[in-house]
Amino acid sequence: xxxxxxxxxxxxGTSGAPLAxxxxxxxxxxxxxxxxxxxxxxxxxxxxxxxxxxxxxxxPANWDLTGVLTEELTFPxxxxxxxxxxxxxxxxxxxxxxxxxxxxxxxxxxDLWSYDAVLPAFVRLEADREYGDRPGHGADGPVxxxxxxxxxxxxDALGAAAAELGAPDEPDKNAGGPxxxxxxxxxxxGGVRVNTAMAYLSPRRGHPGLTVRGGVHVxxxxxxxxxxVGVETADxxxxxxxxxxxxxxxxxxxxxxxxxxxxxxxxxxxxLDVVADVPGxxxxxxxxxxxxxxxxxxxxxxxxxxxHPLHGVxxxxxxxxxxxxxxxxxxxxxPFSRVVAPRTSAGAARVLRRPRATLRALRGASxxxxxxxxxxxxxxxxxxxxxxxxxxGRLTLTGPDPGVQPxxxxxxxxxxxxxxxxxxGVRLAAELLRTAAMAPLVAERTGLPDDVxxxxxxxxxxxxxxxxxxxxxxxxxxxxxxxxxxxxxxxHLRVRGVEGLRVVDTSVMPTVTSxxxxxxxxxxxxxxxxxxxx
Numbered sequence: 039x040x041x042x043x044x045x046x047x048x049x050x051g052t053s054g055a056p057l058a059x060x061x062x063x064x065x066x067x068x069x070x071x072x073x074x075x076x077x078x079x080x081x082x083x084x085x086x087x088x089x090x091x092x093x094x095x096x097x098p099a100n101w102d103l104t105g106v107l108t109e110e111l112t113f114p115x116x117x118x119x120x121x122x123x124x125x126x127x128x129x130x131x132x133x134x135x136x137x138x139x140x141x142x143x144x145x146x147x148x149d150l151w152s153y154d155a156v157l158p159a160f161v162r163l164e165a166d167r168e169y170g171d172r173p174g175h176g177a178d179g180p181v182x183x184x185x186x187x188x189x190x191x192x193x194d195a196l197g198a199a200a201a202e203l204g205a206p207d208e209p210d211k212n213a214g215g216p217x218x219x220x221x222x223x224x225x226x227x228g229g230v231r232v233n234t235a236m237a238y239l240s241p242r243r244g245h246p247g248l249t250v251r252g253g254v255h256v257x258x259x260x261x262x263x264x265x266x267v268g269v270e271t272a273d274x275x276x277x278x279x280x281x282x283x284x285x286x287x288x289x290x291x292x293x294x295x296x297x298x299x300x301x302x303x304x305x306x307x308x309x310l311d312v313v314a315d316v317p318g319x320x321x322x323x324x325x326x327x328x329x330x331x332x333x334x335x336x337x338x339x340x341x342x343x344x345x346h347p348l349h350g351v352x353x354x355x356x357x358x359x360x361x362x363x364x365x366x367x368x369x370x371x372x373p374f375s376r377v378v379a380p381r382t383s384a385g386a387a388r389v390l391r392r393p394r395a396t397l398r399a400l401r402g403a404s405x406x407x408x409x410x411x412x413x414x415x416x417x418x419x420x421x422x423x424x425x426x427x428x429x430x431g432r433l434t435l436t437g438p439d440p441g442v443q444p445x446x447x448x449x450x451x452x453x454x455x456x457x458x459x460x461x462x463g464v465r466l467a468a469e470l471l472r473t474a475a476m477a478p479l480v481a482e483r484t485g486l487p488d489d490v491x492x493x494x495x496x497x498x499x500x501x502x503x504x505x506x507x508x509x510x511x512x513x514x515x516x517x518x519x520x521x522x523x524x525x526x527x528x529x530h531l532r533v534r535g536v537e538g539l540r541v542v543d544t545s546v547m548p549t550v551t552s553x554x555x556x557x558x559x560x561x562x563x564x565x566x567x568x569x570x571x572x
Contacts, residue, residue: 054234
C-alpha cells in the first residue's frame with residue numbers, strides 16, 4: 039500500500055464503489071478497501087438474479103449478522119461482505135426514493151439532498167431500457183435498469199386486482215408519481231444481478247487513480263489533532279488526506295464507535311478513548327418491518343428458470359398518513375431460492391423453500407406448520423412492509439473488539455401508529471387475494487385465518503409472531519444541520535468533530551426511503567462525489 043493516498047474509502051459496496059469510481063474519474067488518487075473478496079469475475083451464485091444464495095447464513099460474501107427485532111425475536115441480517123456490498127446479495131429491486139422522501143430530508147435542513155438536487159445523480163447512474171430517453175431518466179449510465187415484461191398470468195392478475203381496489207397505475211416507479219401498482223425496476227440484465235462493483239469498478243480496472251484491495255479488515259479510523267489521517271487495518275496503517283467510511287449502515291457506525299467517535303459515556307464504559315462526543319452515532323435508525331401473507335394457487339402456474347421472482351409492486355398510503363406510500367405489498371411470482379432462518383422458535387422467516395434440515399431446526403415453532411405447508415404445496419407469498427416507521431432502532435457496541443458484531447436493536451412496532459398501519463397493510467394484501475381478478479388463481483389464503491384477520495388484537499399478535507425485516511437499515515449516522523443534536527454528519531457528509539472524515543452510505547439517510555434503498559444508496563455515492571469534487 040502506498041504511504042499516503044488522496045482518499046481512502048472503506049467499503050466497496052453499494053455506495054462506496056460509485057464514490058471511489060467517480061472520485062478517480064475526477065483526478066483523485068483513491069484507495070478502496072474492501073473486507074470481502076474483490077472479484078474480477080463474479081461467481082455464478084452472486085450473478086444469478088433469481089437467487090439470493092449469498093443471503094444464506096455462513097456464505098462467505100455475507101457478514102451474517104443478527105438483529106433483535108422485538109424483545110422476543112432475533113433474526114438474521116444478511117449484509118454484503120464482498121465488492122459490490124449488499125447490491126451483490128439482494129433481490130435486484132432498484133426503485134428510487136420518492137420526491138416526498140428526499141424533499142423531507144431537505145426540509146429537515148439538508149437542502150443539498152432535495153429530490154431535484156439528487157435527480158442528476160439518479161439520471162447519471164442508470165441505463166434505463168424502457169424510459170432512458172425520457173426526461174428524468176438516463177440511458178448511458180453504468181447500472182442497467184429493466185422492468186419485467188407483461189404476460190405472466192399471475193403478474194397480469196395482480197395488476198388487475200390492484201386496479202380493482204382502486205390503486206393508481208404507476209408504470210414507472212422511478213418517475214416520482216403518486217404511489218400505486220407498477221412493475222418493479224430491477225438492476226438486472228440477461229438474468230445477471232449487476233452489482234456496483236460490476237457496474238463501476240470492472241470498467242476501471244487499471245485506472246491509474248483507483249486501487250482496489252479486497253480482504254482488508256479495517257479496525258478503526260486514525261485521528262491526530264482532531265483530523266482523520268488514515269485507517270488502521272489488520273495488516274498495518276494506511277494514511278490518506280481524507281477518509282470516507284462506506285462500510286454500510288452497520289459497518290460505518292461500528293467503525294466510528296471503535297474510533298472513539300460517538301456517545302462519550304458509552305465509549306468510556308467500554309474503555310475506549312473519546313475522540314469526539316457525537317451522541318447520534320447508532321442512536322435512532324430506521325428500517326422496513328415486514329411480514330408474509332401466504333396463499334395456495336388453484337392451479338400450477340408457469341415458473342420458467344429465467345423468471346425473476348419480483349414483477350409488480352403495490353405502494354399505498356395508510357389512512358391518515360402524512361407521507362404517501364408508507365405501505366408496500368410485494369408479491370412474488372415464484373420463490374427466491376434462498377434460506378434465511380429465524381433464530382427463535384416464535385419467529386417468522388424470510389423464506390420460501392428450505393431444506394428439511396432447516397425445517398427440523400424449527401420443530402415446536404408455531405411457524406413451522408406454515409412453512410412446512412408452504413414448502414410442500416409451493417404456496418406463494420405477498421410481502422407486506424411498513425415503509426415509513428415511527429419506531430426507532432439503536433446500534434451499540436458490545437465491546438471494543440472489531441471482530442464482534444454490534445448489537446442491532448430494532449424496536450419494531452413499538453408505537454401504536456406502526457401497529458395500526460401494519461394491520462392495514464396485511465388487510466390490503468388479503469383484499470388483493472379476494473378480488474375477482476385473483477379468484478381463478480387463488481385456492482385459499484394459508485396461515486392467516488379469517489378470525490385473526492378480523493381482530494385487531496389477534497392480528498397484532500400474528501404480526502408480532504410473523505415479523506421479519508427487509509434489511510433496509512438506514513440512519514445510523516444521519517445527516518442534519520447544526521441545530522439537530524442527533525445529526526452525525528452535515529449535508530456534505532462530514533463527520534462532526536473530526537476533520538477529514540466523511541460517511542457515504544445509507545447510514546446518512548435521515549430516514550429510510552419509502553421504497554427499497556438500493557437505488558438511492560448508489561445515488562448517495564454519486565452525489566457525494568459531486569460534493570467532494572465540486
